[in-house]
Amino acid sequence: xxxxxxxxxxxxxxxxxxxxxxxxxxxxxxxxxxxxxxxxxxxxxxxxxxxxxxxxxxxxxxxxxxxxxxxxxxxxxxxxxxxxxxxxxxxxxxxxxxxxxxxxxxxxxxxxxxxxxxxxxxxxxxxxxxxxxxxxxxxxxxxxxxxxxxxxxxxxxxxxxxxxxxxxxxxxxxxxxxxxxxxxxxxxxxxxxxxxxxxxxxxxxxxxxxxxxxxxxxxxxxxxxxxxxxxxxxxxxxxxxxxxxxxxxxxxxxxxxxxxxxxxxxxxxxxxxxxxxxxxxxxxxxxxxxxxxxxxxxxxxxxxxxxxxxxxxxxxxxxxxxxxxxxxxxxxxxxxxxxxxxxxxxxxxxxxxxxxxxxxxxxxxxxxxxxxxxxxxxxxxxxxxxxxxxxxxxxxxxxxxxxxxxxxxxxxxxxxxxxxxxxxxxxxxxxxxxxxxxxxxxxxxxxxxxxxxxxxxxxxxxxxxxxxxxxxxxxxxxxxxxxxxxxxxxxxxxxxxxxxxxxxxxxxxxxxxxxxxxxxxxxxxxxxxxxxxxxxxxxxxxxxxxxxxxxxxxxxxxxxxxxxxxxxxxxxxxxxxxxxxxxxxxxxxxxxxxxxxxxxxxxxxxxxxxxxxxxxxxxxxxxxxxxxxxxxxxxxxxxxxxxxx
Numbered sequence: 001x002x003x004x005x006x007x008x009x010x011x012x013x014x015x016x017x018x019x020x021x022x023x024x025x026x027x028x029x030x031x032x033x034x035x036x037x038x039x040x041x042x043x044x045x046x047x048x049x050x051x052x053x054x055x056x057x058x059x060x061x062x063x064x065x066x067x068x069x070x071x072x073x074x075x076x077x078x079x080x081x082x083x084x085x086x087x088x089x090x091x092x093x094x095x096x097x098x099x100x101x102x103x104x105x106x107x108x109x110x111x112x113x114x115x116x117x118x119x120x121x122x123x124x125x126x127x128x129x130x131x132x133x134x135x136x137x138x139x140x141x142x143x144x145x146x147x148x149x150x151x152x153x154x155x156x157x158x159x160x161x162x163x164x165x166x167x168x169x170x171x172x173x174x175x176x177x178x179x180x181x182x183x184x185x186x187x188x189x190x191x192x193x194x195x196x197x198x199x200x201x202x203x204x205x206x207x208x209x210x211x212x213x214x215x216x217x218x219x220x221x222x223x224x225x226x227x228x229x230x231x232x233x234x235x236x237x238x239x240x241x242x243x244x245x246x247x248x249x250x251x252x253x254x255x256x257x258x259x260x261x262x263x264x265x266x267x268x269x270x271x272x273x274x275x276x277x278x279x280x281x282x283x284x285x286x287x288x289x290x291x292x293x294x295x296x297x298x299x300x301x302x303x304x305x306x307x308x309x310x311x312x313x314x315x316x317x318x319x320x321x322x323x324x325x326x327x328x329x330x331x332x333x334x335x336x337x338x339x340x341x342x343x344x345x346x347x348x349x350x351x352x353x354x355x356x357x358x359x360x361x362x363x364x365x366x367x368x369x370x371x372x373x374x375x376x377x378x379x380x381x382x383x384x385x386x387x388x389x390x391x392x393x394x395x396x397x398x399x400x401x402x403x404x405x406x407x408x409x410x411x412x413x414x415x416x417x418x419x420x421x422x423x424x425x426x427x428x429x430x431x432x433x434x435x436x437x438x439x440x441x442x443x444x445x446x447x448x449x450x451x452x453x454x455x456x457x458x459x460x461x462x463x464x465x466x467x468x469x470x471x472x473x474x475x476x477x478x479x480x481x482x483x484x485x486x487x488x489x490x491x492x493x494x495x496x497x498x499x500x501x502x503x504x505x506x507x508x509x510x511x512x513x514x515x516x517x518x519x520x521x522x523x524x525x526x527x528x529x530x531x532x533x534x535x536x537x538x539x540x541x542x543x544x545x546x547x548x549x550x551x552x553x554x555x556x557x558x559x560x561x562x563x564x565x566x567x568x569x570x571x572x573x574x575x576x577x578x579x580x581x582x583x584x585x586x587x588x589x590x591x592x593x594x595x596x597x598x599x600x601x602x603x604x605x606x607x608x609x610x611x612x613x614x615x616x617x618x619x620x621x622x623x624x625x626x627x628x629x630x631x632x633x634x635x636x637x638x639x640x641x642x643x644x645x
Contacts, residue, residue, distance in 0.1 A: 008034045008148065010032070015155075022155055022386055024069075036123075060399075060400050078104040094459065096228055150413040155385075199290070202361075204357045206315075218261055230480075264312055266309070272341050273302045369610045371384075391444055498531060516540060586615075589613075599635075
């Protein structure tokens, strides 16, 4: 058969979290899509922690789910535990986090990929990009096959020229047991794409049978139903019996859940690390290669925080039926015998055995000034990048980029305009904007503090913000859309009802409020006003009003937040409208910044390097101050006046 007889429209390279979302998005939009991976036994593998979600990350997964992505649903199918974090803090930073059975997660995602219409899977190694006239034309495989498509998405994780390091040991690899993609790095350079170097690290995995659980603090999952997907019910949920080595207590009645277990380092642990710092490549050979600041190695933590008496380790089971436990917080590349000694210095782990030691991985990435908001490279048309190749860290960040790259590649092959999300629309928009406007010198991680409009971008309202866009793109089916419309209508109807419902300070109502440690006050108020007071939740307000509870917990959470923070939300909405003037003011791709008189030298250099697409993006570049933005606006206006009609 001729090599391009199948007529691929989109080729996705790599089947990690970014690659799976990219391939599924493109295929679900009706594009003939090919997904290439070195190993289809491990799609959406979890080489680091077996968890999905957390602050900002949980928000992103909810957004991805609202847009028709797969990560949230696959997590619900395979979660071993889920809970809401930061419940004692404001609603904007509360976030769901699930631990998954990492083996089942890959198996479930493989089943989704194999059942997807318009998607073909092919095992192989991509050696080079095929290009012509400044555009990508396809890929060359190691076996000599030349596969053609109008768009190619690279989602190669840490495999670009990857090296694994532990102590004095150095070996080629993208992760333990898997070879790197060396030729592809060369191909990118030949295309005029500049590469940088980053590193990350993993912790040891230990045998669950060698842990003294009586000396740990169990961390339990949610006692009430909680899901990452708005589909709410785990579709075709996969499960296995509990491994009997794990003590199971306080089980929720809605789902089997495995606890995690908390332990702490001590002075002995820290001494062992300090005495062996010189043996860690992270502190020596990789010292000038940036690692993840917000997920630092144990070596880094001991050096940076000498005043700390202890650090927390969370022992997280990697699956229902396996004995492998992930030591969250113990990221290290110390020699294996040192890792064993420091672990055994912790009482609960005094007899532990290592099943897989921790290691560091160093890899090539593409500094993200070289991509646009569609995640297309500026040097090669039709070539898209997503995930760690863009300098990010985390499964969730990779999946979000994969979805966006898949959508935009699918639109490009049919000559449709790309989509982009603003900072006021989604955490996904915040991340993409950060990538193309910031000078990244370390792996990027999404944080709630990065979002200036985080009251608008809560995890509870992601579907209300983004499901209409997912529907417009053809990624939300009829059943899902009907369920969304019912949810949206229920929330809006109840908010209007609460605004018009009056609660009187009757003796009965006073007693009910007092039973919850609250004072009702002397005057009648609307239910909505009462809901804005601290301590009053939707269920209590409904009881005081004498009306039935008409919303489920997830709907009530939206109503409570919208009404309690109405003033702040209105203020942020006004700020968004004001900022929109700069966000929509586009800068021509070929704009000559050297001709803009009055720009500072630093601003001119940054603008020329990053090539921002809008004035809003330009204003967020380091080194570009408000005076430079004013000069740029005037210069653009003058150019438009002098240009022929």
